[in-house]
Amino acid sequence: MATRRERLVIIGADATGMSAASQARRLRSPEELEIVAFERGDFASYSACGIPYWIGGAVPDRDQLIARTPEEHRARDIDLRMRTEVTALDVAGQRVRTRRLGTGTGDGQDWTDEGWTPYDKLVLATGARPVRPPLPGIDAEGVHGVQSLSDGQALLDTLHTLEPAGRSGDTNDTNGAGDGRPRHAVVIGAGYIGVEMSEALIQRGFRVTVLDQAEQPMSTLDADMGELVRDAMCDLGIEVVTEAAVTEIRADDRGRARAVLAGGTEYPADVVVLGIGVRPETTLARDAELPLGDAGGLLTDLAMRVRGHRNIWAGGDCVEVLDLVSGRPRHIALGTHANKHGQVIGANVGGGYATFPGVVGTAVSKVCDLEIARTGLLEEQAEHAGLRYVSTVIESTNRAGYYPDATTMRVKMLAEVRTGRLLGVQIVGREGAGKRVDIAAVALTAGMTVEEMTALDLGYAPPFSPVWDPVLVAARKAARAVRERGG
Amino acid sequence: MATRRERLVIIGADATGMSAASQARRLRSPEELEIVAFERGDFASYSACGIPYWIGGAVPDRDQLIARTPEEHRARDIDLRMRTEVTALDVAGQRVRTRRLGTGTGDGQDWTDEGWTPYDKLVLATGARPVRPPLPGIDAEGVHGVQSLSDGQALLDTLHTLEPAGRSGDTNDTNGAGDGRPRHAVVIGAGYIGVEMSEALIQRGFRVTVLDQAEQPMSTLDADMGELVRDAMCDLGIEVVTEAAVTEIRADDRGRARAVLAGGTEYPADVVVLGIGVRPETTLARDAELPLGDAGGLLTDLAMRVRGHRNIWAGGDCVEVLDLVSGRPRHIALGTHANKHGQVIGANVGGGYATFPGVVGTAVSKVCDLEIARTGLLEEQAEHAGLRYVSTVIESTNRAGYYPDATTMRVKMLAEVRTGRLLGVQIVGREGAGKRVDIAAVALTAGMTVEEMTALDLGYAPPFSPVWDPVLVAARKAARAVRERGG
Structure with a gap:
């Protein structure tokens, strides 16, 4: 039948x-x-x-x-x-x-x-859908979101017409390029997309300014960790302007974006990228x-x-x-x-069975060779959730200190008072820093305490880790903070 | 008082x-x-x-x-x-x-x-203490363990007297070097120490032969994964001889090691390194x-x-x-x-309190740029422990497939039948492969099932991982095997 x-x-x-x-x-x-x-x-x-x-x-x-x-x-x-x-x-x-x-x-x-x-x-x-704030000039030519492939193609088309000085030897350019003038890009929003787009535009030869309302870029991190991201962006030559609310995008008489106004300052912009979020x-x-x-x-x-x-x-x-x-x-x-x-x-x-139990809020990104990762809750999120916590920061290295190319990473760890339950981890460092956040992501999923984490049997060899992995060093400090803080 | x-x-x-x-x-x-x-x-x-x-x-x-x-x-x-x-x-x-x-x-x-x-x-x-089998010739000059710094110094001293051809322009050498003859090193044992020492000796310009009794090098992995290590060692120019039991170390008339006999074959050896274990x-x-x-x-x-x-x-x-x-x-x-x-x-x-709950058997190593990691049980160990298991192997990449320098890694996963509990993971691949074993190390510590692991919120961005991290791909395949196998 x-x-x-x-x-x-x-x-x-x-x-x-x-x-x-x-x-x-x-x-x-x-x-x-x-x-x-x-x-x-x-x-x-x-x-x-x-x-x-x-x-x-x-x-x-x-x-x-x-x-x-x-x-x-x-x-x-x-x-x-x-x-x-x-x-x-x-x-x-x-x-x-x-x-x-x-x-x-x-x-x-x-x-x-x-x-x-x-x-x-x-x-x-x-x-x-990308957030498009109702700013004057938001619909000017040269203002782009980067949500879809079509958005990306439109942005690339704009960039090609702006071929920055030093990137093209084309003297027949009729779009105002080839005049030796540096081309400016303004990125609005310094979250993951904004930071990644800033690097992309630098790589294409643009002068890049990033504008954000927050105290530090990458507000998916606490401000003390975001500061490290700012430093890395500045090292790349990206101009980072924070606590800057954009009020207007100014266009020329042909309707093309030419500048972004934020906090009373005008930032020249041949192209504007929206990275405000979705x-x-x-x-x-x-x-x-x-x-x-x-x-x-x-x-x-x-x-x-x-x-x-x-x-x-x-x-x-x-x-x-x-x-x-x-x-x-x-x-x-x-x-x-x-x-x-x-x-x-x-x-x-299809008649089978599966569930999605939830997330712990893991994210990883990079600027140039700086790796940026977080999982669990930031300080503000922990407060909003009604959690009382200790917060600790440590510095360690990605490899044994004596091994070639050992570089520093910073690990921030939040743990609940009394229970000692892990609440969140943020990591900023070079090679091998970012994916270490997975250790914490699994520990969060399992509901581990930071004390339990100090005994984790993590992979150790000099090219991969100091004898105490940075995550273990962080867990030890957090566990001590939990004990000392009491309830 | x-x-x-x-x-x-x-x-x-x-x-x-x-x-x-x-x-x-x-x-x-x-x-x-x-x-x-x-x-x-x-x-x-x-x-x-x-x-x-x-x-x-x-x-x-x-x-x-x-x-x-x-x-x-x-x-x-x-x-x-x-x-x-x-x-x-x-x-x-x-x-x-x-x-x-x-x-x-x-x-x-x-x-x-x-x-x-x-x-x-x-x-x-x-x-x-390093295992020193009671072989004829084991005490010959030029036979070295590498357990302590003193051992290492003694080995280095020997290597210096043997300065291989192509590494030194010194024509005043009085120790038999400088004659243009390639210098041979034999490493007995192809575990972590043996493999790491082989690479070290290649880097010093020696011709290196590794001898091991097992079917594949790195017997801390299952043989199917150890085979990948063999390939990488051979690519480095290391001669890998397996299923070869050493029976004698032969010395010259001055008491210096000159060859190692294994399985009836004589392997020339100016220096012998013992990497058999401790x-x-x-x-x-x-x-x-x-x-x-x-x-x-x-x-x-x-x-x-x-x-x-x-x-x-x-x-x-x-x-x-x-x-x-x-x-x-x-x-x-x-x-x-x-x-x-x-x-x-x-x-x-000191009057405080702490415990060491145990290990899950995590280890990580590398040969050149090949990263090798394991945690939990190998197949044989699972059998010895009385566990019935499914075993699955997947291949995936360290980054999104479209991202530059994405390379392949192989992940083997063992899970208990019925419960689906994770029993072990082995990973062999290039950059970013080795420390991924930490995900499994934490999951083992937490007693997670492979089904639970499929939902882990691991760090994802194209430079760091495909949209399904290789460990998630492995967990999905293992979970399917658990369901299909039944009890």
């Missing part, structure tokens, strides 16, 4: 959406499950995290960032419809309304209404009255099913995830979570 | 002994606790793990391997007596007998009996009828106190430690454990 073929509709064809599609297809045949995925953009399954390295030139070809083409997905019986936007979600009627975008930008009337598509199961993987893209979900959290992300259960809805799943940059350290939901847009969500959703949609 | 000043006697002044002394001194003043440490050798507090890098030339100066000189210890009111050997331990009488070695080798009658020294508390930190140095303890385990190491409680003795502690290479994965005691000679033991002993001896 044949059961009715079900239809799975997926909105958004990047990491979460297409991982879910692939995983569901592994578990269910096309005869059992039809899979339709709608993507309003021009690309599916690409690595947004790789965009700064493509812009900077380390990754020469855009297509290297594409994990799987639409054709490859279709070859596996996934009905992927590119440039197709979902305009409405009818939860009661179990259907979505779509429109097909034309070859243009998708603005205006360049589209065709396709009507309603019914679904049995729905996956919301609508991602995030927000969950949940317009459809909000209109459909699906449950959203404080950060505007969808709220799900542990199986990534939207709360209160038995046949709707959501994952990736459009959801909030449980922070296992603070016990609160948080919005963290990160490709590695998005992929995990997709796997979990695909397993559950 | 003054209490009687206690005396702490420490036998052996390397990592464990002097860490214990330093820690105890921090907690107890010289008025409360007298600390006397006896060391029969010429050096205290040095990094034996660094010897191969000193021999190879990466560490130019021997003294860089010395963490603290005897004078520095004495300045902190630790009565450190060098070249003083403890010859007997009288547990009932709470005293040790010592003799002072002369300026010579310490063999024969070149010493002075110093009589008995009473103790209130005793620390045994006698370390390990055994706990517990002669004193055995004579005093202290409790020893199957591997010949002292048995202690969790506070590192010798079982059944309230005022004797032991740690470092002369003890057995609890393997937290198999539940059995094991002998693991490793500087990082020795230092931890010293800290724990010093805290307890």
Whole structure:
């Protein structure tokens, strides 16, 4: 007896959406499950995290960032419809309304209404959208976000027209370049994206200024650790301006960005990059009255099913995830979570079983050869969560001190008073510093105390670590602080 | 009311002994606790793990391997007596007998009996001794162990007399070098020390042959992973001969090593390095009828106190430690454990409190740029422990595949059937491969299942990891194997 073929509709064809599609297809045949995925953009399954390295030139070809083409997905019986936007979600009627975008930008009337598509199961993987503050001049030519491959391509096109002095010998340039004048880039926001984009633009020969409202760049670290990032950025020749609120982007009479005004100072800008952060893209979900959290992300259960809805799943940059350290939901847009969500959703949609228990807030990045990592809670986050803590900082080296190229790293560690439970770690250093944060990420997941961490059996050999790994040195100091502080 | 000043006697002044002394001194003043440490050798507090890098030339100066000189210890009111050997331990009488070695080798009658020294508390930190099989010719000139700094110096002295062709332009050489003939080194044993010494000798310009009885080099890995190490050694130009039992070291008529015989083949050898492994140095303890385990190491409680003795502690290479994965005691000679033991002993001896819960068997090493790591149990060890397991191997990359210099690593993972508990991980790869084993080391300590590991929030950014870290890829495959295998 044949059961009715079900239809799975997926909105958004990047990491979460297409991982879910692939995983569901592994578990269910096309005869059992039809899979339709709608993507309003021009690309599916690409690595947004790789965009700064493509812009900077380390990754020469855009297509290297594409994990799987639409054709490859279709070859596996996934009905992927590119440039197709979902305009409405009818939860009661179990259907979505779509429109097909034309070859243009998708603005205006360049589209065709396709009507309603019914679904049995729905996956919301609508991602995030970059924050674009309502500044005067924000829509000037030469102001770019870097959220999607299309954004990256637009930025690269602008950069090519600005070919900085010293990078091109082209004397036929008609776009105002080739005049020997240095080209200026202003990056607004000094978080991960802003810092990575600053380095990329320096590598392309631009003079780069980064503007941020916070006390230090990289506000995903405490300010004392962020200061080390500032130093490294300055060493690269990046101008770092903090505690600077941008009030205006000024354009020339042809509508092109020419300067950014912040804190009363004008910073010249041939190009402006927005690295202010992202927000969950949940317009459809909000209109459909699906449950959203404080950060505007969808709220799900542990199986990534939207709360209160038995046949709707959501994952990736459009959801909030449980922070296992603070016990609160948080919005963290990160490709590695998005992929995990997709796997979990695909397993559950396909009739298997999987859960996503939550995150501990791990992130790693680099500026030039400076590696920057954090996991768990910052001081302010610990306070907000109602936790009383001790905070300690140590310096140690990535290798045995006598081994060639041993370099210094700084490790900050937070532990709860009384229990001694690890709450967070931040690391800034050179080679081998960043991924050491994984030690703390696992310890946080396991709920270890810093005292327990002092006995961890970590890999030791002179080329890899001092006899006490920096994380152990930090744990010892934190454990001592817990004992001395008492309750 | 003054209490009687206690005396702490420490036998052996390397990592464990002097860490214990330093820690105890921090907690107890010289008025409360007298600390006397006896060391029969010429050096205290040095990094034996660094010897191969000193021999190879990466560490130019021997003294860089010395963490603290005897004078520095004495300045902190630790009565450190060098070249003083403890010859007997009288547990009932709470005293040790010592003799002072002369300026010579310490063999024969070149010493002075110093009589008995009473103790209130005793620390045994006698370390390990290299295995010297009773082969014909083992005592020939040019046969060297590399356990101590003195061993290393003796080897270096030999190497200098053999200055290989192409390394020296010295035409006045009177030791048989400078004749254009390549110099041969044979390393017996292809474990960590043997592999590291092979690389060091290649770096010094020798032709190097490594002989081992096992199927593959690095028998601290399973054979399928050891094969990758063999390939890397061969790429360096090292001749690797396995399943070869050494039967004789042949000397010339001046008593100098000239060849090693193994499996019926003669391998020319101007110098022979023993890298066969070490055994706990517990002669004193055995004579005093202290409790020893199957591997010949002292048995202690969790506070590192010798079982059944309230005022004797032991740690470092002369003890057995609890393997937290198999539940059995094991002998693991490793500087990082020795230092931890010293800290724990010093805290307890000084009136504080600390324990050493055990190890999970983590080790990391490298050959040229190939990084080699393991933690937990090998297949054979799991079998011996009575564990039924699944074993999986994956290949992935250290960075995002599109990021420059992404290189392959292989990760092997063992998990218990039914429970899915992680049992062991082995990793072989290039930059960034080795220390990834720490993720598994923490997971083993926490008793995680491979299913739980699939959700770990590990640091992700394209320069550091693919979107699925190789350890996550391995955990996913192992989790699938656990599910499919059933009980």
